[in-house]
Amino acid sequence: MVVEFEGKHCERGTCHRYGMEVSDLYAKFPLLCSSGPSKSPQAFHGFIKIGDVDHEVYLKTPHFPALKGMTLSTDTQLSCIVNSCQLQLLEVEEKCSTILDYLLKFQQICSSRSKEEQLVEDLSMLQNSFFKCLLSHLEDIGWSRVTQVSSDFSAISLETRDKKGRSHTLRVKVGAGYPQEEPIVETDLPVDLKFSWNSVAGLSCIISAWEEQLTDLQQFWDVLDELDGSVLVLDPPNPARRHTTRRILLSNHVSVQMTVSVAHPNSLPQCHLLGASRLTAPLNTLLTDKYEEWDPERSIVSNLEAILGVNVVKSRAAGTGGEAEEWSAECAVCYCLHLEDSLPDLTCDHCSQAFHVPCLYEWLCGLTNSRQSMNVIFGECPYCTQLISCKVPA
Numbered sequence: 001m002v003v004e005f006e007g008k009h010c011e012r013g014t015c016h017r018y019g020m021e022v023s024d025l026y027a028k029f030p031l032l033c034s035s036g037p038s039k040s041p042q043a044f045h046g047f048i049k050i051g052d053v054d055h056e057v058y059l060k061t062p063h064f065p066a067l068k069g070m071t072l073s074t075d076t077q078l079s080c081i082v083n084s085c086q087l088q089l090l091e092v093e094e095k096c097s098t099i100l101d102y103l104l105k106f107q108q109i110c111s112s113r114s115k116e117e118q119l120v121e122d123l124s125m126l127q128n129s130f131f132k133c134l135l136s137h138l139e140d141i142g143w144s145r146v147t148q149v150s151s152d153f154s155a156i157s158l159e160t161r162d163k164k165g166r167s168h169t170l171r172v173k174v175g176a177g178y179p180q181e182e183p184i185v186e187t188d189l190p191v192d193l194k195f196s197w198n199s200v201a202g203l204s205c206i207i208s209a210w211e212e213q214l215t216d217l218q219q220f221w222d223v224l225d226e227l228d229g230s231v232l233v234l235d236p237p238n239p240a241r242r243h244t245t246r247r248i249l250l251s252n253h254v255s256v257q258m259t260v261s262v263a264h265p266n267s268l269p270q271c272h273l274l275g276a277s278r279l280t281a282p283l284n285t286l287l288t289d290k291y292e293e294w295d296p297e298r299s300i301v302s303n304l305e306a307i308l309g310v311n312v313v314k315s316r317a318a319g320t321g322g323e324a325e326e327w328s329a330e331c332a333v334c335y336c337l338h339l340e341d342s343l344p345d346l347t348c349d350h351c352s353q354a355f356h357v358p359c360l361y362e363w364l365c366g367l368t369n370s371r372q373s374m375n376v377i378f379g380e381c382p383y384c385t386q387l388i389s390c391k392v393p394a
Helices: 010-015 020-027 077-082 086-097 099-141 203-216 218-230 277-289 302-308 357-365
Strands: 002-004 032-034 043-050 053-060 071-074 146-149 155-161 167-173 184-187 233-235 245-250 256-258 272-273 371-373 375-380 387-389
Touching: 010 099, 020 032, 020 099, 032 077, 043 099, 053 077, 071 077, 077 086, 077 099, 099 203, 155 203, 167 203, 203 218, 218 245, 218 302, 256 277, 272 277, 277 302, 357 375
Parallel strands: none
Antiparallel strands: 002 071, 032 043, 043 053, 053 071, 146 155, 155 167, 167 184, 233 245, 245 256, 256 272, 371 375, 375 387
């Protein structure tokens, strides 16, 4: 490539024709050699370092050291770089008056552009390798399992069904360093998915570990599915496969929150009784005294009813029972069961009505005869007007 300079600053350049010596040029560009008279060189030939590469150039300098009339010939590779930053070089030509000034700016601009192009090339090669490898791994596990893929393939959702026909979703976040970089995995399992990452097998090793884990959890989900289908579940409102706890309602205005063991789902769950203390105290005693009577061959509901001597409120889907409001399980102030993520956890010892703590606190604050001591407020129950208290919400 040949670049010619018209020398728009020829007057200024002429003033400094002999102000710059050839040695200054050699100090900055030691691989250039003069091919003209020593006092007034007419041409230079050699190499200029652009980035980490030495590129061959040939300069004709009829008015050295002024820029006027200079022509610059480059090798093919450097020509491509020059073409990509032509506008910047033209702006530099307007501002420079000497050959040395221009060559320094030329080297800086071309080196910067060379690095950018190399980065783009490296990224392109990396992306091509990334997509090729990822598509191959998706092909191995089967596209029928893929339900969603982001436009850049950084997020992939996969679905499978277990032996009972239950649907399960696996979400995989894939980084740019895949397959050497281990993906981030999200599941709806009650336990962490453990797998040994293998960059050769890729996603297949995750899928294998996931499906093996699903098989191990069949009994756990069987127990919870039976529970969800037969009783009135207060919390969580929409149980997911990862949830191990259920809060269900007993017919005497007491609820029990149970945490079912993932490893031993038929064993006695961790139980926490909620309600008026006069109602929960005898039930806690029964649970402590008769826990050995828990029979793993029976359902959770049957065991609770046998040990506690009370009936569990059944769901409407089971043909009996009903909704939470039919059993006064909702808050007696806001008439709702769920307040954000909380349930009515405070119960009046006199009427057994349940309240959200924030709702009862607001109610008591509105009473003229309520009083507060430290972080506890006292007043009349909104349902039976008997004395009730609650802590000040944090």
